Amino acid sequence: xxxxxxxxxxxxxxxxxxxxxxxxxxxxxxxxxxxxxxxxxxxxxxxxxxxxxxxxxxxxxxxxxxxxxxxxxxxxxxxxxxxxxxxxxxxxxxxxxxxxxxxxxxxxxxxxxxxxxxxxxxxxxxxxxxxxxxxxxxxxxxxxxxxxxxxxxxxxxxxxxxxxxxxxxxxxxxxxxxxxxxxxxxxxxxxxxxxxxxxxxxxxxxxxxxxxxxxxxxxxxxxxxxxxxxxxxxxxxxxxxxxxxxxxxxxxxxxxxxxxxxxxxxxxxxxxxxxxxxxxxxxxxxxxxxxxxxxxxxxxxxxxxxxxxxxxxxxxxxxxxxxxxxxxxxx
Amino acid sequence: xxxxxxxxxxxxxxxxxxxxxxxxxxxxxxxxxxxxxxxxxxxxxxxxxxxxxxxxxxxxxxxxxxxxxxxxxxxxxxxxxxxxxxxxxxxxxxxxxxxxxxxxxxxxxxxxxxxxxxxxxxxxxxxxxxxxxxxxxxxxxxxxxxxxxxxxxxxxxxxxxxxxxxxxxxxxxxxxxxxxxxxxxxxxxxxxxxxxxxxxxxxxxxxxxxxxxxxxxxxxxxxxxxxxxxxxxxxxxxxxxxxxxxxxxxxxxxxxxxxxxxxxxxxxxxxxxxxxxxxxxxxxxxxxxxxxxxxxxxxxxxxxxxxxxxxxxxxxxxxxxxxxxxxxxxx
Numbered sequence: 001x002x003x004x005x006x007x008x009x010x011x012x013x014x015x016x017x018x019x020x021x022x023x024x025x026x027x028x029x030x031x032x033x034x035x036x037x038x039x040x041x042x043x044x045x046x047x048x049x050x051x052x053x054x055x056x057x058x059x060x061x062x063x064x065x066x067x068x069x070x071x072x073x074x075x076x077x078x079x080x081x082x083x084x085x086x087x088x089x090x091x092x093x094x095x096x097x098x099x100x101x102x103x104x105x106x107x108x109x110x111x112x113x114x115x116x117x118x119x120x121x122x123x124x125x126x127x128x129x130x131x132x133x134x135x136x137x138x139x140x141x142x143x144x145x146x147x148x149x150x151x152x153x154x155x156x157x158x159x160x161x162x163x164x165x166x167x168x169x170x171x172x173x174x175x176x177x178x179x180x181x182x183x184x185x186x187x188x189x190x191x192x193x194x195x196x197x198x199x200x201x202x203x204x205x206x207x208x209x210x211x212x213x214x215x216x217x218x219x220x221x222x223x224x225x226x227x228x229x230x231x232x233x234x235x236x237x238x239x240x241x242x243x244x245x246x247x248x249x250x251x252x253x254x255x256x257x258x259x260x261x262x263x264x265x266x267x268x269x270x271x272x273x274x275x276x277x278x279x280x281x282x283x284x285x286x287x288x289x290x291x292x293x294x295x296x297x298x299x300x301x302x303x304x305x306x307x308x309x310x311x312x313x314x315x316x317x318x319x320x321x322x323x324x325x326x327x328x329x330x331x
Numbered sequence: 332x333x334x335x336x337x338x339x340x341x342x343x344x345x346x347x348x349x350x351x352x353x354x355x356x357x358x359x360x361x362x363x364x365x366x367x368x369x370x371x372x373x374x375x376x377x378x379x380x381x382x383x384x385x386x387x388x389x390x391x392x393x394x395x396x397x398x399x400x401x402x403x404x405x406x407x408x409x410x411x412x413x414x415x416x417x418x419x420x421x422x423x424x425x426x427x428x429x430x431x432x433x434x435x436x437x438x439x440x441x442x443x444x445x446x447x448x449x450x451x452x453x454x455x456x457x458x459x460x461x462x463x464x465x466x467x468x469x470x471x472x473x474x475x476x477x478x479x480x481x482x483x484x485x486x487x488x489x490x491x492x493x494x495x496x497x498x499x500x501x502x503x504x505x506x507x508x509x510x511x512x513x514x515x516x517x518x519x520x521x522x523x524x525x526x527x528x529x530x531x532x533x534x535x536x537x538x539x540x541x542x543x544x545x546x547x548x549x550x551x552x553x554x555x556x557x558x559x560x561x562x563x564x565x566x567x568x569x570x571x572x573x574x575x576x577x578x579x580x581x582x583x584x585x586x587x588x589x590x591x592x593x594x595x596x597x598x599x600x601x602x603x604x605x606x607x608x609x610x611x612x613x614x615x616x617x618x619x620x621x622x623x624x625x626x627x628x629x630x631x632x633x634x635x636x637x638x639x640x641x642x643x644x645x646x647x648x649x650x651x652x653x654x655x656x657x658x659x660x661x662x
Binding site: 002026027171173174181184188194200202203231232234238239241242277280281283284285287291297 | 502504508511515525529530563611615616619
């Protein structure tokens with residue numbers, strides 16, 4: 001219901017992982033207990049749990065499960081990382097847990113840090129949101145994309161908590177509708193006014209003066225500041241530039257991959273064509289049609305107004321890389 | 332099946348209208364016999380028949396039905412025009428039949444002219460399509476949007492008939508998926524290679540050099556050349572300009588409304604929110620969510636490379652208006 005709290009996306013409970021099954025939202029809020037690495041890999045692949053920061057915690061918890069069950073840690077790490085090739089936080093979380101003496105404790109530390117990180121990021125970004133702003137966002141970079149609080153939605157949440165009024169345009173985000181299913185649901189719970197639109201309507205809202213800023217999350221940020229995020233993000237960045245609208249990317253420093261030189265080096269996951277041609281089990285395209293279903297695109301750093309991070313708002317790729325290198329935790 | 336002919340979208344048969352029920356495509360190719368104006372209005376409102384040129388014929392045939400059944404012609408004309416406020420061809424077809432001594436004959440003349448018009452338009456536009464081109468299109472401006480042959484797809488069809496090879500990126504076109512359901516189906520029948528993509532993927536295909544030109548249809552062109560077309564068209568025009576890709580609009584001269592000064596004067600139809608939040612009867616957004624479902628947007632003339640018409644390829648709005656004024660038929 002509107003106003004109800006949003007539970008943790010993923011947590012460690014006793015000897016298992018407990019996570020929200022995001023495939024069933026917004027109709028049902030249900031949790032799944034995860035007791036095996038194979039089960040976790042399936043849940044990641046089918047997007048029961050998704051979002052770069054949440055996948056960082058999920059990856060670490062997967063290693064924690066493997067360590068408890070005396071599985072081969074290196075093989076588990078490879079298996080987990082292969083489920084989603086674009087989101088760098090997944091590999092980051094796996095590697096942190098692998099490098100730790102106590103993967104279970106480390107996974108819980110990552111989960112706790114995530115919420116703190118997002119609150120800091122949100123507070124820093126809230127300054128960029130004018131009172132009364134109309135904000136456009138894409139996909140879900142909310143609490144459900146993280147352990148809690150959210151990145152892009154964390155910024156809006158912090159602005160709202162600071163007493164600012166705002167209205168959010170929620171792109172539905174085809175093919176899997178994370179905007180319609182997850183972001184709209186979260187904003188309802190947060191009592192932040194929002195309007196759901198199809199992805200292709202963003203340009204005409206901008207042309208009518210209806211968007212003051214765009215805020216999105218990120219799945220991987222390259223060393224030069226290029227941003228891989230949900231397919232459609234790059235187009236919004238081009239449209240924002242055309243309409244002279246600020247375009248902000250909100251993400252923890254752990255989403256920056258110093259080993260990826262630029263956007264051209266980022267592997268873009270291609271997913272099942274049926275995500276596009278089947279809706280709720282109903283076929284919408286003709287039999288035999290060719291489908292290209294890229295899950296992400298790359299926005300060049302030149303189109304990004306600022307990167308909103310847990311160490312503050314960063315305005316240049318060089319500054320971003322310096323901040324990432326200061327992260328005490330090894331990648 | 333691939334290679335099968337595409338039947339007429341709408342035709343006059345004896346004392347009734349026969350039209351393809353486009354709501355059932357691509358799963359089923361079925362026709363409906365229409366014997367009353369009320370039935371026709373429902374079919375237009377629910378997009379069983381849609382597309383600016385097809386609506387011109389449908390409007391005229393609606394007046395023909397009214398004349399046969401001795402209904403009040405002025406009231407019928409108002410009722411028909413109110414079903415879709417943006418597409419100017421609907422009003423144009425209604426007015427032509429109303430002004431005629433024999434609405435039945437006039438409606439059949441409009442239907443016959445439509446196919447000729449589109450063949451001329453297609454032949455003119457084919458010159459703009461290089462051999463081996465990758466073309467992006469949005470919504471359905473094919474045979475199904477007309478009585479036959481198509482406008483934007485007519486251009487591609489003429490290029491293909493002239494022996495050129497091409498590949499078409501088909502935007503699925505949310506919310507009603509005319510791209511996935513209708514354009515992909517038509518291109519399969521025409522044996523023109525195509526790939527279905529979500530609307531938000533267009534930008535990244537362009538960035539990767541995968542699009543040589545964009546061709547779309549139009550629902551109304553203002554006197555200054557501004558183009559109202561399916562929501563998402565304007566964003567594609569901005570993206571095409573950013574990537575220096577030609578952006579062509581294919582439409583008969585009857586789609587130009589000399590009485591509409593510019594895009595700002597065009598009424599944009601807003602449709603049922605359930606078109607966005609329900610997919611195949613399955614709810615995808617949370618209960619109570621606000622939805623803005625604009626059916627069209629406006630592309631300023633400055634973003635249009637050329638208007639492909641039945642009197643040839645036109646490069647300036649002034650030239651376009653002169654051509655429209657030479658149309659012998661009164662509006």
